[in-house]
Amino acid sequence: MNKEKIILVGMPGSGKSTLGKAVAEVLQLSFFDLDQVIEEEAGRSIPEIFEELGEEEFRMLERRALSKMLNTPHGYVLATGGGAPCFFDNMEEINAAGLSIFLDPPLEQILIRLSHSQNRPMFAGLDSEARLAKLRMIYGQRQPFYRRAHFRLNNIAVVSDILALVDKREGDDE
Template sequence: MKNQVKIVLVGMPGSGKSTLGKEIANKLGFKIYDLDDLIVKREGESIPKIFMDKGEGYFRRLESNVLSDALDRDEAFVLSTGGGAPCYNENMEIINQKGISVFLDVSLEQILERLTKGEVAKRPLFQGLETGEITLKLQDMLSERIDYYEKAKIKLSGDDISAELLISELLTFFRS
């Protein structure tokens, strides 16, 4: 099997994984995949419906299987993961074995701003919550997930992470 570069973006919901993933894939000429889209395609149901009908345990097993299958593809690509994907079933270890993990470390203030600008409707975990409740939920999520995110091979911090910055960090990564 050819050794192809697999860039896997991890981080909190609203950290910019999907947006940056598309930008970086475009600049590098790679394919872009979104783990949630791959799950929906395989299962034929939306993620909220999978959670509701089959439970979180089923979803997390499915997520791990789809992640592993994606990382076994014989091509270069960028993969945007769901915020919780690295935190279950040794997924972060699998990501690090088969790809280059990149943690998008964006401030909770920036994430909150993004989520309250129409993004909440797209994210079942935050629907129906007031701004203060979203803030508390984000703080709880980050405290539960940070140890997994910190295992990433590359960490980009700040509220204006760009494709150019990530490419620069990737070049540094490959030189070391």
């Protein structure tokens, strides 16, 4: 495992990109958002990929982009898409490649974040109540994959928590 690779997993809207950028800055590492990598490689947005190609093709594009990122030799902080750990053997590859952290804020907190985003195809056209119901369903399906991460944080407002986990992990390997 490369201690210089930090891979954040969790639900859509859990703060992976926001927190990932902050952690990368503090650790002086590059930051990558897997969805942005996919969009660059596909030449279209995630909602366009879902609409034009369907979820199955999106998952294949996601798998290729994730594999490419995990196999790069340099360190970074990577925010995965919410579903990335749940398909193929992605979570096992994530854990083998670096330090994985499951960001697990309360679903109500995620719901607030999602209400400010127009770029979430799974939640398009849903009201607050339907979004929360869908979040609960998806969380139930994905949690077994997320829980395989090396660490779990349910208070993601504190960047120092992640930095402390990185320090702890480095101390364990000495």
